[in-house]
Amino acid sequence: MSRIIVVTSGKGGVGKTTTTSNLGAALAKQNRSVALIDADFGLRNLDLLLGLEERVVYTAIDVLAGECRLAQALVKDKRLKGLVLLPAAQNRNKESVQPEQMKKLANALAKGYDYIIIDCPAGIELGFRNAISAAEEALIVTTPEVAAVRDADRVIGLLEAEGVNKIGLIVNRVKPLMVEENKMMSVEDVLELLGVPLIGVVPDDEKVIVATNRGEPLVLGEYDSVPALAYSNIARRLEGEKVPFLDLMANQGNILSRLRRMFGG
């Protein structure tokens, strides 16, 4: 049984595309076959993050228009067996795709891949509806900021109304130092408000930006970087493994404040 998962957030710039590419790569590295769908029509950049930009020939729109076969449009990642990308058209506007069509594409891919991961555009308009139309599960990405969490909450409500009830939360760009100084919401604060299960915590780390610019998913680089580990842990949790969460706060604060954290103080 393959799984169709949408990566969404409401707010832009919180790390949906970064999550989609790194999670796709991490799952492929764990020997799963993965098709990534870029549903951010008009603003595609999943191909960039994956370093596949120059190999894009056809896009999802061409497939829908019958101008090429689905298999022709899929861009294979040479570094990772089992990882493919269905690119979005950059020049067409969002209105040219309908939810039913997205469903068709995702369901067709589901016949050949273990995971179909859909990178959702920001907002809650048609682009969002397209992206979630085929999804059976969702990963909500948020940063520990009030506005991002508010939007995440809204999106969770919309997903629930659509009957997408299997939802996992990824808190991205956590800065332990700021949390420690009470200048940033903690992961616990976010969790308490959103009330959906946590599946990953990713620290704010410049290695993420470097990898993005190089077009190289983190798990392909040095394995021991903290963000790379965070993404492969998310992949393992998706696979049903129980993996303890990284203690990003481990190096923060004195013994007392650490104990307080442990006992929920």
Place this chain on the structure above:
Amino acid sequence: MNFEPTISLDKIDDVPDSSPLVNRYSQICLKHDGDQLLLVLPTQAEINSDLPWSETWQELKHLLQTKEQSWQVGTKVCLIAKDRLLDARQLQTIAETLNEVKLSLETISTNRRQTAVAAATSGYSVQQTSLSEPLNPESSEIDSPSLVLAEPLYIQSTVRSGVEIRHPGTVVICGDLNPGGKAIAAGDIFVWGRLRGIAHAGAQGNRQCRIAALQMEFTQLRIADAVARPPKLRPRRLSPELAFVTIEGIRLVKTLDFAKTYIFSSSKEAWVDKNEAK
């Protein structure tokens, strides 16, 4: 003379929404009527702007998901469409959405000829009503602000950001009311969880209404025409609290202490201390 458009900032903030309260209930509503259910759509006038169809449909889906499913499988539904124009496709969407929760659309009540035709062509029974006569004795109470409150609305999930619950009766939320979420009720509001959004009880002007929550962390509370905002620093209370209107405005007390201490004075239109009332 030159009339410049003015954008006034003064005090607007302190006045509750001045839109007619009736409009607050321009929401889809589902109610029991004998052995069938009535699905009442707001009239064209009640949805003050041209609310796109997709919004209405989303709202319907949301309503069906969150409402306690207190009906038998296969219960028949009568759609009170009033003056809404609905085409065959929209009727089909409604029927499919109802189907998902095991309800079956049977009858369409409308005062628009086109809707009636579409409904009849799609094979539904049609009740055509004229504009002047009340559409249905049941639905008339939604049309006019009435002193009789609707039966309580019981919401079995968290009210999330962007969601607004409007109900011409008491609202019970079994979950949190999150920041960015809103509950507006003609009656009381009870939140069996954290109240972090905006709650407006007694929205038709009843100052006797109350708002209670297991944990009060509200953005704003309103009761009838009174407004309360949280102080900058409010220590987290561990016990459930209740908000009500006193002569000085909205007040919060421990829920446990409320009934013992306060009584509503009709002359003062506010809750007063029992001991002082004597």
